[in-house]
Amino acid sequence: MPAAPDFPPAPDRVAPRRALISLSDKAGLEDVVRALDAAGVELVSTGGTRAAIAALGLPVRDVADLTGFPEMMDGRVKTLHPVVHGGLLGVRDAPAHAQAMTDHGVGPIDIVWIDLYPFESTVASGGGFEAAVENIDIGGPAMIRSGAKNHGYVAVCVDRASAEAVAQAASQGGTTLDQRKRLAAAAFARTAAYDAAVSGWFAGQVEDAAPARKSIAGALAQTLRYGENPHQAGAFYRTSETRPGVANARQLQGKELGYNNIADADAAYELVAEFEAPACVIVKHANPCGVAVGNDLSEAYARALECDPVSAFGGVVAVNRPLTEADARLITDIFTEVVIAPGADEAAQAVFAAKKNLRLLLTDGLPDPLAAGQVFRSVAGGFLVQSRDTARITAADLKIVTRRQPTPTEIQDMLFAFVVAKHVKSNAIVYAKDGQTAGIGAGQMNRKDSARIAAIRAREAGEAKGLAHSLAQGSACASEAFFPFADGLLEAAAAGATAVIQPGGSMRDAEVIAAADEAGLTMAFTGVRVFRH
Numbered sequence: 001m002p003a004a005p006d007f008p009p010a011p012d013r014v015a016p017r018r019a020l021i022s023l024s025d026k027a028g029l030e031d032v033v034r035a036l037d038a039a040g041v042e043l044v045s046t047g048g049t050r051a052a053i054a055a056l057g058l059p060v061r062d063v064a065d066l067t068g069f070p071e072m073m074d075g076r077v078k079t080l081h082p083v084v085h086g087g088l089l090g091v092r093d094a095p096a097h098a099q100a101m102t103d104h105g106v107g108p109i110d111i112v113w114i115d116l117y118p119f120e121s122t123v124a125s126g127g128g129f130e131a132a133v134e135n136i137d138i139g140g141p142a143m144i145r146s147g148a149k150n151h152g153y154v155a156v157c158v159d160r161a162s163a164e165a166v167a168q169a170a171s172q173g174g175t176t177l178d179q180r181k182r183l184a185a186a187a188f189a190r191t192a193a194y195d196a197a198v199s200g201w202f203a204g205q206v207e208d209a210a211p212a213r214k215s216i217a218g219a220l221a222q223t224l225r226y227g228e229n230p231h232q233a234g235a236f237y238r239t240s241e242t243r244p245g246v247a248n249a250r251q252l253q254g255k256e257l258g259y260n261n262i263a264d265a266d267a268a269y270e271l272v273a274e275f276e277a278p279a280c281v282i283v284k285h286a287n288p289c290g291v292a293v294g295n296d297l298s299e300a301y302a303r304a305l306e307c308d309p310v311s312a313f314g315g316v317v318a319v320n321r322p323l324t325e326a327d328a329r330l331i332t333d334i335f336t337e338v339v340i341a342p343g344a345d346e347a348a349q350a351v352f353a354a355k356k357n358l359r360l361l362l363t364d365g366l367p368d369p370l371a372a373g374q375v376f377r378s379v380a381g382g383f384l385v386q387s388r389d390t391a392r393i394t395a396a397d398l399k400i401v402t403r404r405q406p407t408p409t410e411i412q413d414m415l416f417a418f419v420v421a422k423h424v425k426s427n428a429i430v431y432a433k434d435g436q437t438a439g440i441g442a443g444q445m446n447r448k449d450s451a452r453i454a455a456i457r458a459r460e461a462g463e464a465k466g467l468a469h470s471l472a473q474g475s476a477c478a479s480e481a482f483f484p485f486a487d488g489l490l491e492a493a494a495a496g497a498t499a500v501i502q503p504g505g506s507m508r509d510a511e512v513i514a515a516a517d518e519a520g521l522t523m524a525f526t527g528v529r530v531f532r533h
Contacts, residue, residue, distance in 0.1 A: 008093045010152025015174035016110035016166075016219065018042045023049050023115050028160040029318040032113070035167035041111065046524070059531040066107070088112060088146040092298065111166055111175075112147040113157040114141045118188070120197050120240045129205065136198055139249055141191045151184035152177065158190040187225070193217030197240055214222035214385060216376060221247065227259045234259040244267050244365040249340060252349060257338070260285075261316065265340045265361060268318035272424040273366040275320060277435070278303040284315040287442040287513030291420050297327045297472050306465060307437045308457050309334075316340070320366055323348040323392065331356070343367055391528050393409040393418055397502070401513050406499050406522040409434075410476055410514055414524055416479030428480040429454045431472040438471035439495070445490040447479060454497035472496040478531045482506040486515035493519040503529040 019041050023029060026049065028499050033043055043060040045053055053060040066083050086106035091097040101108070117137035127135070131219040146437040147154040155175040157163040162183055168177045175183075186427040196215035203211045218237030226241035227234035236257070238247045246265040251257065257265070277293040278299040290312035292303030297319050305312055314335050319327070322343030329350035331339060338354065352360045373388040395411050406414065424430060425443040432438060441450035441457030458472035465471070473496035482505050483489050489512055492500060500516060504525030516523045 006095070007091050007152075007282060011093070012175040014043050014110060014153055014155070014180070016170050016340050018044060018087070018107060018109050019111035019113065020044045020087075020109050020143070021049055021053070021113045022046045022143075023116050024412060025115055026052050029053070031062075031419050032160075032163045032167045033058055035164075036111070036170055039167070039170040041170055044109070047410070053520050074128050074398065082106065084109070084143065085146050088143060088154055089149065089150050098483060100466050108153070109147070109158070110153065111155050111170070112143055113163045113166075114140045114144055115158065116144075119194065119201075123197070123201055124240060124242050132201065137194070140193060144187050144191050148184035148187040149152055150210065151180040153180075155180050156183050156187040156368065158187050162163040164185065167437070187232055190469065193219070207528070209387075210385075216383070222256065225256065232259075235261055241373065243367050244342070244363045244373070246340065246361060249361035249363045252344075252357070252362060253353055254338075255357055258361055261338050262358065263436075264316040265318070265338050267423065268316045269340050269363075270367055270369070271420070272318040272320045274307065274369050274423075281318045281319045282308075282312045283318070284311045284316045287425050288420060288437070288440060289315065291432075291437045292441075293416075297321050297323065300331050301327065301330050303436045304428065305334075306471070309464065310460075313457045317462075325351055351440055389422065389530060389532075391422065391530055393526050397526060397528075398526050399527065400522065401504070401509075402516050402521060404517075404520065404522040408524060410499040411524075412477035414478065414499050417476045418480075418530075420503050421478040421480040422532065424532065426480060426531045426533055427477075429494070430493070431455070431458050431475040431480045431495060432478065433471070433475040438475045447481075447483060448491055451477070451488045451491035451495070458495060470496050474498055476501060478502070480532065482529070483508070483512045484508060486512050489515055489521070489523075490519065493521055498522065499528060500524070503527060505529070 019036055027033050029052060037043060037058050043053055043058060044063055044066060045060050046063045047347055050060050051064050083106050086101060087109035090101045090106060090108060092108060097489050117134045117135040119359060122135040123132050131324060133218060143158055144158060147156040155474045157166055165173060169179060196217035199215055218239045223411045224234035224236060225231055246262050246269065263286055264283045267279045267286050271288055272279050272281040275293055279293045280297060280299050282290040282304050283289050288306035290304035292300050294300035294303055306373045314337055317331055319337055319341045323341050324345055325347035326424040328348040332355050333349060336358055338359045338361065342363050342365055344362060352358055370390050370392060374385055375388055377384045393415060413432050416435055417430045420426045421430045424440060427444050427447045427450045429441040430437060431454050439454035441454030444450040459470040461471040462469055476499040477492035477497035479502040482503050484506050485508060489500060498521060500521055500523040504527060
């Protein structure tokens with residue numbers, strides 16, 4: 001490890017004399033280079049960026065004039081040269097560095113503005129392997145890191161806003177040490193994110209599901225007022241993933257999204273995308289409290305609300321079709337925090353606009369429930385990574401283990417209930433009938449209690465409709481994991497369920513099957529567990 005040299009303190013202010021600029025995206029270039037030129041800063045550039053500056057009528061040197069070497073190897077080698085990196089890394093006030101710069105004709109570079117080759121967008125747009133490899137920048141990250149390391153003298157810009165701020169500072173006497181430190185921090189974060197994108201993509205190319213090192217990168221989308229609670233700081237970052245959802249949604253109105261809003265909207269949208277028919281999901285505290293399909297969204301919303309109207313107050317609503325005025329009027333009948341949808345017509349938007357605090361999020365499509373991907377969770381000292389749960393159960397996957405065979409209607413109810421259970425926190429029990437949840441029990445420490453809570457919700461929902469029986473009467477009961485004992489299944493039977501769907505695999509499966517037969521239930525095993533912790 002190199003010993004820390006005894007360098008003199010960095011100056012508070014540096015008046016820049018030379019800037020090296022190399023950009024893939026040249027938006028904003030003209031304003032910045034004109035300001036730098038007016039401040040007396042020499043412009044040095046490469047390739048297309050140099051040509052763009054010259055076309056503005058401004059003096060600009062080719063980096064080859066500094067290095068004495070032409071750009072070569074299809075542009076792979078142009079800035080990897082001691083004159084460039086010496087100009088960035090040299091400590092101006094250190095006698096040995098200053099002498100080396102003089103001896104070897106290395107001039108200082110005070111500003112570097114580089115945005116890197118567009119690797120992320122190349123991959124996101126479906127570029128092939130060779131295109132992705134050619135868009136892995138080498139010289140750019142090297143220059144950014146060199147300049148950021150020597151932030152005592154060099155201002156490093158990795159985006160347009162930073163370059164504009166540095167150009168303004170140059171016109172006002174120079175950059176400050178505090179500004180250069182902040183720019184360096186942003187620069188190292190950018191190269192780290194870039195390398196994370198490259199390493200993550202390359203791991204996928206060699207099908208390495210668990211590489212020895214794993215990096216996660218994101219760009220700040222917004223600083224949140226707080227996290228889960230007011231005493232916790234919070235922020236929202238976007239990754240390079242283009243999956244439709246809350247991260248890529250357009251917010252048309254309402255207050256800024258909070259930490260819990262974002263988490264709930266994501267949970268709701270991922271579930272509603274599971275259904276092909278018009279569907280509505282209402283989520284409260286990360287769990288669905290009502291799910292239904294219908295002939296249209298208005299019917300689906302009304303049926304979803306029936307399951308648990310008390311919990312739905314202040315919840316998040318997700319739908320899988322563009323919203324109409326009629327849909328909007330129904331949804332705004334009660335207080336709703338967030339509505340997320342793949343579109344809304346102007347009349348619907350006008351209805352929502354009357355509810356100033358409601359956040360309306362619109363996306364460009366629905367997430368694909370079957371698309372591969374990864375999900376992450378932090379733990380003390382590390383993080384967990386797993387593939388996204390893409391389990392999809394069909395009627396052909398069901399193994400009927402009871403004497404009584406299910407009716408076609410019971411099969412449909414079982415499949416619907418199991419889809420919902422996949423998105424409910426474990427332990428999870430879901431009662432459903434005719435494409436509508438009747439009761440949901442979530443997050444309990446034992447399955448029997450989840451069954452009881454779901455039964456209570458179903459009974460209350462029936463009473464709210466003026467029925468003499470529970471909404472779970474004649475329903476299908478889904479359990480996201482096996483019943484370890486028969487008690488949970490018997491709770492479902494007592495609630496009125498006639499069909500049960502569960503993964504199976506318990507040591508006491510025979511006991512549970514016997515209890516189902518005795519109760520006159522039909523039961524299917526899926527062979528697939530869908531825990532959600």
